[in-house]
Structure formats: structure tokens, C-alpha cells
Amino acid sequence: MFRFTLFRIPVEVQPFFWVTMVLVGGVNGIDSGRGIFKILLFILAGFISILVHELGHALTARKYGASVHIVLQAFGGYAAYSGKHMSRLQSFLITAAGPAIQIVLGLVAYFALQSLPNLNETGSHFLAMLAVISIFWAVLNLLPVLPLDGGRMLESILGPARFRITLWTTIIVGVGAGMFLLTKSIIFPIILGMSAWQAFQALQENRRF
Structure with missing residues (x-):
């Protein structure tokens, strides 16, 4: 179990999060060192993207006075909040904040990739995966x-x-x-x-x- 705090929000990363990231990233690519490296980049991009998604939920809920924490688990994660009853509008905004900030992250990664033509292959591959994962995950969640x-x-x-x-x-x-x-x-x-x-x-x- 991996735990840390980000923006004063407790974050817990369960082992099966990494397992499912490997499965989604493509286990067929581990037959070579280069394939393993690309999967590691995919896992890093996925970790950042999903964490940002959950931060969107958590920071918005905290703005409305709730106590929050984040758990990354198999096939994604969730931001849990307690201590305050939310109106339907507040619940809607808390929920919408996750995919909204993830789309922004994806667009930032995409435009950074387009604006940096001389970026090395590793950086380009990482930004491309960050953009694709962020947009796909946000759209899927919507x-x-x-x-x-x-x-x-x-x-x-x-x-x-x-x-x-x-x-x-x-x-x-x-x-x-x-x-x-x-x-x-x-x-x-x-x-x-x-x-x-x-x-x-x-x-x-x-x-x-």
C-alpha cells in the first residue's frame, strides 16, 4: 500500500491499481526492454491523469466544507468525502470537476506536444499517452x-x-x-x-x- 498527502489531501494507492494499469497498458509489450519502458511510461501517465481527475473531485468537495481523501484502486479510483451534506447542485459540481480538470490536463499535454517539435522520443511518447489517457478516461467517465x-x-x-x-x-x-x-x-x-x-x-x- 502506497500512501502520501497532496494539497493536504490523504491519498492511498492500492496494489491492484498498478496491476490493472499494466493490463490496460498492454501486457503484450513486455517481451522487450523497450516494451517494458513504454508500459512504465503508460503507468506514470495513467497515474498522473487519474490522480488529477480525483483531485478535481476532492478539491471541489473540500471547497464546500467536506473532509476528503482519495483512493486509487483497480480500474481507477474515487474521492470520498464526509462531514457535510451536499445539495444536488453541489454534488453535480463535485462530480463534474473530475472529468473537467482531466480534459484540461489532456488538452495541455496535447498542445505541449504540438508546441515542442524537438522534444525527445521519451518526452513525446509520455505527452501523447498523457493526452490520450486523460481525454479517453474523462469521456468514458462522462x-x-x-x-x-x-x-x-x-x-x-x-x-x-x-x-x-x-x-x-x-x-x-x-x-x-x-x-x-x-x-x-x-x-x-x-x-x-x-x-x-x-x-x-x-x-x-x-x-x-
Whole structure:
């Protein structure tokens, strides 16, 4: 377990975070020293990008008076906050802050890459991965699928009285997006499929999840 503090926010990085980063980065590339180096760059870029994403949530929640901490775990992470009840608007803004700042990070990395034509191969590769990971992760999280950020934002907009609409949206978008991504990766369709299945179970049992 790796722990540190950033901007006075406790951060915990669980071992399976690194394992899933290797899996997403492509285990097929470890057959050579160069492949291993690229995977290490991918892990570093992913760590920075996902940490910035969670910092967006945590810093916004702290601004509203909550106590916060960040956990990076398998397939991503979360920013937990307690000590203050948030309004639906505050919850929406806290949730939206994560992908918003991650998109900004991705754009900064992209424009830095375009502005530095003489950057060495390692630097160029790192910036390219940072841009791709940041934009892809932010867009994926904006899908209206619980428990992703987009699903939480939709839940904040619709409120508890229309929670079944949020669940149905999770099922439809989760299945559709999962099928679309099936030709590109197996990991993300599994995550979306599990989200859709949980939403279906919640509908059947008439409970939240």
C-alpha cells in the first residue's frame, strides 16, 4: 500500500491499481526492454491523469466544507468525502470537476506536444499517452452510466424521485457503449456490462446501488 498527502489531501494507492494499469497498458509489450519502458511510461501517465481527475473531485468537495481523501484502486479510483451534506447542485459540481480538470490536463499535454517539435522520443511518447489517457478516461467517465461520473451527474439532475430513469439509462448506454468498445478492449466492456447488470438488478429489487 502506497500512501502520501497532496494539497493536504490523504491519498492511498492500492496494489491492484498498478496491476490493472499494466493490463490496460498492454501486457503484450513486455517481451522487450523497450516494451517494458513504454508500459512504465503508460503507468506514470495513467497515474498522473487519474490522480488529477480525483483531485478535481476532492478539491471541489473540500471547497464546500467536506473532509476528503482519495483512493486509487483497480480500474481507477474515487474521492470520498464526509462531514457535510451536499445539495444536488453541489454534488453535480463535485462530480463534474473530475472529468473537467482531466480534459484540461489532456488538452495541455496535447498542445505541449504540438508546441515542442524537438522534444525527445521519451518526452513525446509520455505527452501523447498523457493526452490520450486523460481525454479517453474523462469521456468514458462522462457516459451516463452508474457508478461513473456521468451517471452520478444524471442522478443529481433527475433526483431520487426519477432514479429509475437513471437506472434505465445506465442499462441502455452501458450495453451500447460496451458493445462499441468490444472491438477495442475487453476490460472496459466488462466494466460497463457489470454496471448495466447492477442497474438491472436494482430495478428488479427496487433498490439503489
